[in-house]
Amino acid sequence: MTRIKSTVLIAESLKKYLYGNCTEEETAMIEKWLENPSNKSFFKKFKNDSAHRMMIHQDLDLSIARNALRNEFEKDRKFRIYRSSWLVAASVIILMGLGTIFFLNKETPISQEKYIAAFNLYVPGENKAVLSTSDGNKIVLEKDAPEKMIAEKDGTRINIGGDVLSYENQAELSGVMLYNTMEVPRNGEHSLVLSDGTKIWLNSESKLRYPVSFIGNTREVYLEGEAYFEVAHNAQKKFIVHTEKSIVEVKGTSFNMQAYKGETNITTLVEGSVDIRHKYDERSTVSLKPGDQAKVISVNHKIRVNKVETLYYTSWKDGYFAYKETSLENILKQLSRWYDFNYKYDTDDVMNEVFTARLKRYNSVGEIFYILEQTGKVRFRSEGNKVVVMAKE
Amino acid sequence: MQKLPSGILNKPFKTGNKKIASELFEMYFSRTCVFANSIVNDHQQAYDIVQEAFINIWKKNIECKSVITFKVYLYNTVRNACLNYLQREFKQTTEVKENLNLEEAIDHMIIATEIESEILKHINLLPETRRNVILLKLKGLTMKEIAKELNLAVNTVKTHRKLAHKQLKDGLKDLYLFIL
Known part of the structure; x- marks a missing residue:
């Protein structure tokens, strides 16, 4: 014994x-x-x-260890699935067009497993948001919450629970317009259907203010952060999105808007047509065609338009991060909102390195860091509550 | 806080089962951290060591005739990992392993950890206010401080404490002596 x-x-x-x-x-x-x-x-x-x-x-706080253990459970499950089909595995990670990828890099002894474990503090985002109703009540919307219905003061019914929040159309309405606000925290996402049938996907750290029912000649909403819109067609009632810097007028169309505070305001049109202008300069109005991307230039109140492949700007709502020669800084901005981490650069020049990749949004951030490291350009380290980004020696 | 056992550990089990592994984790993670911490004297290291031990035990899918088999395996794994860490970190050579005092101290820590876990199990079964009074008392707060913390009158706190002690005495029998 x-x-x-x-x-x-x-x-x-x-x-x-x-x-x-x-x-x-x-x-x-x-x-x-x-x-x-x-x-x-x-x-x-x-x-x-x-x-x-x-x-x-x-x-003792068990949550970190509990997550680590669950991560292992999850990896085991994925491994079983992937083993059964290499095709699935191959589709998870498609790194494209880079000659600099060394999958057999002998100088990187850090295994993917270690990488995942090092960053298991940060889990992918999930469905969550806070809805503020017109009387100031706050309703927490969580993943897998039971479905229920509530009514606004004007009688508009709101369906809560499930993945999508939706407003029911009221035939005739008059009087005061009531506003609701949906606020999605870091590490979250949520979608909603407005009373006119317009579908909106809100990304992490984003806020949308909108009327529960649209009264009058326009449909106007207010965005801070990132959202993808599929606007229901209604020629009589223009749909207008207000952001910190720009105003977008829509008739019926699909487009993505990034309007984070202090960052470049980017509107990417997928279908239909929109007019965009600087908030303070009506003469700056530009009409966008599908495939156009408009950036608001703050200094001279102008709008600059480029042709882009829209996929790279809308993939987030379909569960992917797709990057084409995207700078590390822009990638990390997006990842940090989704996985809720802070980061700092060990050497600043690494932030301008560009990457082309297609990554699963619901994978662990450790896996994503590992893949980026395989390009031989960058390394990641977990330090306290920060991710440290280093250039590869 | 410890969760109540579901009963799935009362018959032989394998640690590779996710349900079993989760229950083992919830029941034994904290006490094992206390044990590891008493050897390495570093909370973070202890936590990491125990976390890794639980993951490995899950991966290895160990067959356990009873919880005792599991405990022996767990304490052994963590003990070895802690000693390895000390060796690596402080260049303490093999003497550690042969150091009888250390072995004895490890024995005592296992026993202390087990008894304390048993006591905590009973404390956590107390109604909320009684439980809070006892836990704050263990933290070293005076009656007056506890009353302030819980927003209660000092006399009310005393009553809760009395009731808690009576309940613990009934539940813990002679084990109660350890928390007097």
């Missing part, structure tokens, strides 16, 4: 002994054990540190 085994048995017997339901053999074993003076003195001192240890026990 190993030493540990006999100790565990003594511990078990000791508990029974103290509860008073020990067998005779166990009692004999305990008594023999207590004959040893050092064991006896241990018992005398026991109480001294006991409270302290119990407090460590009681207050």
Whole structure:
């Protein structure tokens, strides 16, 4: 019998002994054990540190370790799926067009597993948001919450629960327009259907203010952050998106808008047509065609238009991050909102490195860092509550 | 806080089962951290070591006749990992392993951890206010401080404490002596 085994048995017997339901053999074993003076003195001192240890026990935060264990469960499940089909595995990670990828880089002994473990603090985002109703109530919208219906003061019904929040169309409405706000935190996403049937996907750290029912000649909403719109067609009622810097007028169309505070305001048109202008300059109006991307230039209140492949700007709502020669800084901005981490650069020039990749949005961030590292351009390290980004030597 | 056992560990089990592994984790992670911490004297290291031990035990899918088999395996794994860490970190050579005092201290820590876990199990079964009074008392707060913390009158706190102790005494029998 190993030493540990006999100790565990003594511990078990000791508990029974103290509860008073020990067998005779166990009692004999305990008594023999207590004959040893050092064991006896241990018992005398026991109480001294006991409270302290119990407090460590009681207050321990298991969440990090629990996540790590669940991560392993998850990896195991994925591994089983992927093993059965290499095609699936291949489609998970398609790194394109880079001559600099060394999948067999001998200088990177850090395994993918270690990478995933190092960053398991940061989990992918999921469906979550807070809805503020017109009377100031806040409703937390969570993944897998039960479905229910609530009514606004004007009678508009709101369906809550499930993946999408939706407003029911009221035939005739007049009077005061009531506003709701949906706020999606970092590490979250949520979609909604407005009363006119317009579908909106809100990305992490984004906020949308909108009327519960549209009254009057226009449909106007206010965005901060990133959203993808599929606007229901209605020639009589223009749909207008207001952001910090721009105003977009829509008739019926699909487009993505990035309007984070302090960042470049980018509108990417997928279908239909929109007019965009700088908030403070009506003469800056530009009409976009499908495939156009408009950036708002703050200094001169102008709009600059480029042709782009829209896929790279809308893939987030379909569960992917797609990058084509995208700078590391732009990639990390997006990842940090989704996985909710802070980051800093060890050397600044690495932030301008560009990457082309297609990555799964619901994969662990460790896997994504690992893939980026395989390009030989960059390395990641977890330090306290920050991710440190380093250039590859 | 410890969760209540579901009973799935009462018959032989394999640690590779996710349900089993989760239950083992919830029941034994904290106490093992306390144990590891008493050897390495570094909370973060202890946490990391125990986390890795649980992951490995899950991966290895160990057959356990009872919880005791599991505990022996767990304590052994963590003990070895802690000693390896000390060796690596402080260049303490093989002497550690042969150091009888250390072995004995490890024995005592296992016993202390087990008894304390048993006591905590009973404390956590107390109604909320009684539990809070006892836990704050263990943290070293005075009656007056506890009353302030819980927003109660000192006399109310005393009543709760009395009731808690009576309940613990009934539940813990002679084990109760350890928290007097």
